[in-house]
Amino acid sequence: MSRDFEFVRRNGRRVVRVAARGRDVLNNPMINFGTAFTTEQRESLGLTGLMPSAVVGMEAQLRRVYRQYSHEPTDLAKYIYLSTMQDRNETLFYRLLTENIEEMLPIVYTPTIGKAIQEYSHWYHKPRGVYLNIDHPEDIVNSLQADGRGADDIDLIVVTDSEGILGIGDQGVGGVAITVGKLSVYTAAAGIHPHRVLPVVLDTGTDNLDLLNDPGYLGIRHARVRGEEYDQFVRSFVDAVTECFPHALLHWEDFAAGNAHRILARYRDEICTFNDDIQGTAGVVVAALLSAVRTTRSRLEDHRIVIHGAGTAGVGIANLLVDVMVSEGMTRAEATRHFWGLSSHGLLIEGGRQRDFQAPFARPRNEVDNWKLDVPGEYRLADVIRNVQPTILIGTSAQAGAFTRPIVTDMAAHCERPIIMPLSNPTARAEALPSDLLDWTDGAALIATGSPFEPVVHNDVTYNIAQANNALIFPGIGLGVITSLASRVTDTMIAAAAAAVASAVTDRRPGASLLPTMTQLRSISARVAVAVAEVAEKEGLAGRELTTPIQEVYDNMWQPVYPEVEVI
Incomplete structure (x- = not known):
C-alpha cells in the first residue's frame, strides 16, 4: 500500500482506502475528487474549510471543466490545460477525455503533443514520470522505486530516449511528455489503471543544438551518448525494470530507427516488451489494409506493395504483412517478393545502402537493371511506380507532398481501386491530402491517413477518411x-x-x-x-x-x- 492510499475491489465494488488528510488529499490527483467530496468525506478527511462549501458532483464538474477547456485559445493551451487538470484530479481528467475522446485525442496525443514536447522546458510546471540520467546509471533502481510502488504495483511502463519523436526528431528530455501522453491513451481507451503505470525518459543527452543552446533546457547538456555506453545504459534499465516490476509490460516509444529495431530484437524474447512505432503502427496499418482488401474483394497475395519510407514504421508494416501472408499459405520468401521499399537513398536494392532490418526487402539487382529511370542510376518513387505498377502505396517518409499527381495518376492507370496511405505525422508532413487523392483518382482511391482529416465530398459522395491511428x-x-x-x-x-x-x-x-x-x-x-x-x-x-x-x-x-x- 502507498503511504497515503490504496485501491481495492470489495464485492465487485471499487474502493479507495485513504490514510492521507487535509491538503495531502487535495494535492494527490489520484484521490482528489475536488468539490465532489461529500460533507461527511470532507469531515473525516480533514478537508472542511479547504474548499468551497457546495458539494458538486462529477457531471457538474465535467460541464465546468469542458467549458474552461473550450475557452483556451490554441491547441497547445488546451494541452497545457488538460495536463494541469491531470495533475489536479486524475479521475475527472480521464472522464472528460473518455467522453470527448475524438475531440481531445489530437490534443493529448498526436499532433498537438509534438508542439508541447518542443516547448517542454518552457511550459514545464510539475514533474510527471521518472527521469533517468545516463551520467548516473547507478541511480536507476532508486529512481524507479522513488514513489514507493512495489513489485506488484506496476502493470505498464512506457519509455523513450526521445531521439525519434513523431516527425520532429531529437527532443531531449522533453520526450517524457510522449510517454505521459501515451499512457493517457492507454487509460482512456483501454482502462489501464492510471496508478499502475509509469512514464520514463532515458536522458542520454541530445544532438539538438537549439536545445543545447537554450538556457532554460531541463535535460543533460551534452551530445547524445552512443555505442557501448548507450547499450549498457539500456541493459541496466531493462535489468532494473525486471528487478523492480517483474510483471510489467515494457513499451518502447520514439527511439530512432536503428536503435528501435535493435533494442526490440535484443529484448523481445527475454522480457514482455513491445515497440509501438514498429508493431503498433504495423498493426493499425495492416488493419486498414485488410479492410481495404476486403472492400476490393481481393486477397493480399494479389497485391504489389510499395512502401515509401522503409524505416522503423515502414519495415514494421512490411514484416507484419509478411506474417499475415504466411498465415494465409504463402512462404516467407514468396510474401517478401510482394514489397518494394524506398529509404532516403531510393529503392532498397541488394548490395546498396541499407540497415540490417531493411535487408530482407532489398530487390535483386538484376530485377531493376532494365528499368526505365528518370535519372540514370537513381531509383526514386516515380520510377518504382512506373515499373512496378503497384496496387498499394504506403507513405511513412515524413516527406510532405511526396505522392504527387503524376505518381498517383500513373498508379491509378494500372489499378482500378488503388489503396493509398499517406501516414506521416503531423499533417504538414503527409505525403498527400485525401482531397487530392480522390480528385486525381476520380474517387477510386481507398485511403487511410496518419493524421485526422475532415470528410471529403467528391461527386456528391461523402468520403470518411480512415485515420490509421495507433490508438x-x-x-x-x-x-x-x-x-x-x-x-x-x-x-x-x-x-x-x-x-x-x-x-x-x-x-x-x-x-x-x-x-x-x-x-x-x-x-x-x-x-x-x-x-x-x-x-x-x-x-x-x-x-x-x-x-x-x-x-x-x-x-x-x-x-x-x-x-x-x-x-x-
Missing part, C-alpha cells in the same frame, strides 16, 4: 497482455489485434471509412484485448487461465468514476 491498436494490446499476464508479446498477437480492428468495420458503402472511428475506441480496445489474450493462452504465454475472456477483460478496465472512500 486503435496499442491500448488493447496492453489490456490483453495485462489481463492474461502474458510473458511475451508475439507477432501473432499483433496480427490478431489487427484482424480484430479490421473485423469491426462492416460498412462497405462508397465513402465508408476503412477503420473504426475514435468514438468506438473503448469497445475496439476491449475487442483487441480479447483477441490478444486468447492468442497468449493458445501460445502458452498466459500467466493465468481465462475462463470468460470477455468478462475478464471488461472487469479489468478501470472506469473513470469516483470510487467509494474508506477513511483509515
Whole structure:
C-alpha cells in the first residue's frame, strides 16, 4: 500500500482506502475528487474549510471543466490545460477525455503533443514520470522505486530516449511528455489503471543544438551518448525494470530507427516488451489494409506493395504483412517478393545502402537493371511506380507532398481501386491530402491517413477518411497482455489485434471509412484485448487461465468514476 492510499475491489465494488488528510488529499490527483467530496468525506478527511462549501458532483464538474477547456485559445493551451487538470484530479481528467475522446485525442496525443514536447522546458510546471540520467546509471533502481510502488504495483511502463519523436526528431528530455501522453491513451481507451503505470525518459543527452543552446533546457547538456555506453545504459534499465516490476509490460516509444529495431530484437524474447512505432503502427496499418482488401474483394497475395519510407514504421508494416501472408499459405520468401521499399537513398536494392532490418526487402539487382529511370542510376518513387505498377502505396517518409499527381495518376492507370496511405505525422508532413487523392483518382482511391482529416465530398459522395491511428491498436494490446499476464508479446498477437480492428468495420458503402472511428475506441480496445489474450493462452504465454475472456477483460478496465472512500 502507498503511504497515503490504496485501491481495492470489495464485492465487485471499487474502493479507495485513504490514510492521507487535509491538503495531502487535495494535492494527490489520484484521490482528489475536488468539490465532489461529500460533507461527511470532507469531515473525516480533514478537508472542511479547504474548499468551497457546495458539494458538486462529477457531471457538474465535467460541464465546468469542458467549458474552461473550450475557452483556451490554441491547441497547445488546451494541452497545457488538460495536463494541469491531470495533475489536479486524475479521475475527472480521464472522464472528460473518455467522453470527448475524438475531440481531445489530437490534443493529448498526436499532433498537438509534438508542439508541447518542443516547448517542454518552457511550459514545464510539475514533474510527471521518472527521469533517468545516463551520467548516473547507478541511480536507476532508486529512481524507479522513488514513489514507493512495489513489485506488484506496476502493470505498464512506457519509455523513450526521445531521439525519434513523431516527425520532429531529437527532443531531449522533453520526450517524457510522449510517454505521459501515451499512457493517457492507454487509460482512456483501454482502462489501464492510471496508478499502475509509469512514464520514463532515458536522458542520454541530445544532438539538438537549439536545445543545447537554450538556457532554460531541463535535460543533460551534452551530445547524445552512443555505442557501448548507450547499450549498457539500456541493459541496466531493462535489468532494473525486471528487478523492480517483474510483471510489467515494457513499451518502447520514439527511439530512432536503428536503435528501435535493435533494442526490440535484443529484448523481445527475454522480457514482455513491445515497440509501438514498429508493431503498433504495423498493426493499425495492416488493419486498414485488410479492410481495404476486403472492400476490393481481393486477397493480399494479389497485391504489389510499395512502401515509401522503409524505416522503423515502414519495415514494421512490411514484416507484419509478411506474417499475415504466411498465415494465409504463402512462404516467407514468396510474401517478401510482394514489397518494394524506398529509404532516403531510393529503392532498397541488394548490395546498396541499407540497415540490417531493411535487408530482407532489398530487390535483386538484376530485377531493376532494365528499368526505365528518370535519372540514370537513381531509383526514386516515380520510377518504382512506373515499373512496378503497384496496387498499394504506403507513405511513412515524413516527406510532405511526396505522392504527387503524376505518381498517383500513373498508379491509378494500372489499378482500378488503388489503396493509398499517406501516414506521416503531423499533417504538414503527409505525403498527400485525401482531397487530392480522390480528385486525381476520380474517387477510386481507398485511403487511410496518419493524421485526422475532415470528410471529403467528391461527386456528391461523402468520403470518411480512415485515420490509421495507433490508438486503435496499442491500448488493447496492453489490456490483453495485462489481463492474461502474458510473458511475451508475439507477432501473432499483433496480427490478431489487427484482424480484430479490421473485423469491426462492416460498412462497405462508397465513402465508408476503412477503420473504426475514435468514438468506438473503448469497445475496439476491449475487442483487441480479447483477441490478444486468447492468442497468449493458445501460445502458452498466459500467466493465468481465462475462463470468460470477455468478462475478464471488461472487469479489468478501470472506469473513470469516483470510487467509494474508506477513511483509515
